[in-house]
Amino acid sequence: MTKPNLSTMPNPDLIREFTELALQQSYAEAREDFARFRVLYDLMQDVADELKVRNSRHLLVSLYEHPNLWVRYKAAVHSLIVLPQEARAVLEDLKAKKLYPAAADAFGVLRALDDGSFVPK
Amino acid sequence: MPFDPLISERARLRANILFLAFEVKLIRLALLLTRLERKDDDDEDEGPDDDDGPNSPHLLHLAGAGDPPQLPGNRPPTSALRTQALKFAARELAQAIQDGRAEDFLNELQETAKWIGDRLVEIRSYLDEPKSLAELNELANEPAPGYQVHHIVEQTPALQDGYSRAEIDSPNNLARVPTLKHYEINAWYQKPSDQFGGQTPREYLSDKAWYVRRDVGLDALQRFGVLK
Numbered sequence A: 001m002t003k004p005n006l007s008t009m010p011n012p013d014l015i016r017e018f019t020e021l022a023l024q025q026s027y028a029e030a031r032e033d034f035a036r037f038r039v040l041y042d043l044m045q046d047v048a049d050e051l052k053v054r055n056s057r058h059l060l061v062s063l064y065e066h067p068n069l070w071v072r073y074k075a076a077v078h079s080l081i082v083l084p085q086e087a088r089a090v091l092e093d094l095k096a097k098k099l100y101p102a103a104a105d106a107f108g109v110l111r112a113l114d115d116g117s118f119v120p121k
Numbered sequence B: 001m002p003f004d005p006l007i008s009e010r011a012r013l014r015a016n017i018l019f020l021a022f023e024v025k026l027i028r029l030a031l032l033l034t035r036l037e038r039k040d041d042d043d044e045d046e047g048p049d050d051d052d053g054p055n056s057p058h059l060l061h062l063a064g065a066g067d068p069p070q071l072p073g074n075r076p077p078t079s080a081l082r083t084q085a086l087k088f089a090a091r092e093l094a095q096a097i098q099d100g101r102a103e104d105f106l107n108e109l110q111e112t113a114k115w116i117g118d119r120l121v122e123i124r125s126y127l128d129e130p131k132s133l134a135e136l137n138e139l140a141n142e143p144a145p146g147y148q149v150h151h152i153v154e155q156t157p158a159l160q161d162g163y164s165r166a167e168i169d170s171p172n173n174l175a176r177v178p179t180l181k182h183y184e185i186n187a188w189y190q191k192p193s194d195q196f197g198g199q200t201p202r203e204y205l206s207d208k209a210w211y212v213r214r215d216v217g218l219d220a221l222q223r224f225g226v227l228k
Helices: A011-030 A034-053 A057-063 A069-078 A084-097 A102-115 B005-036 B057-063 B079-098 B102-112 B114-126 B133-139 B155-160 B179-189 B201-205 B210-223
Strands: B147-151 B174-178
Touching (some): A011 A034, A011 A069, A011 B079, A034 A057, A069 A102, A084 A102, A102 B210, B005 B079, B079 B102, B102 B114, B114 B174, B114 B179, B133 B174, B147 B179, B155 B210, B179 B201
Antiparallel strands (some): B147 B174
């Protein structure tokens, strides 16, 4: 996995990169390849940080109805701070669907948001 | 389309009926096959621990590096790969139930992955409704196909941190859970979590007291729909 130069990447490409990383995470989870999942998790954090620097995290709204539920989940988590109501609605929907693992992680983040143990940054 | 729990419940019940019919067909098929051919491999399935690694060529059959997982038509050669395939099938069925295409999915399963007929009980238990903690504790004394006994406070890290076997195996730390949910929960413990700032739940809990481990253990059962 080569690391792209995120700082020169146009916003649409950053969103594509985010989507691909989320998809790869969901495949790694299905294969129980946690070492790969860790690498992908850290790479996604870099993309999210770049979107934050550009004040562009609201662009993740375009992934709220992605066919892959893990992509929806990650888009919602990383845009909670800029779109709190919309992102929360995505997490509530994922939790209600009870389709795992996205539902399980959405459940945890919602509970942590409500008890204050998770504060989006 | 907005999610409607009533429609979903009806679809789930319908799928359960279809599932029964499907199981009967598979039992008939299995009886026929046992008369016709000798079983090629009767090794015990022990869950995901005997995997031959993420770069195994066999794994590529299930899901090549970077490719979406797919249900293999032939019986995967290791227990770990069969478990992954079963988990995939169970998740796909849960999705198909919500989308109202359970019948099509079960027919497809019957056509393309006959080997799964031996393991239907695990897919079926995956669709169980959540139970109370008292029920889960009680059922830990009643082993059943499709279920495993789960330690609410994870046993290996607890042993490593000096907790006694008696505490770890105490009845209120044991719960009977659907086998594939058990694997999902074990996977969740090993995966970086947004809720824990990128640490895995196992890393987060490494220096925590018993009661914190138990709270997280109960939370895990709830989040995967095992505990009410």
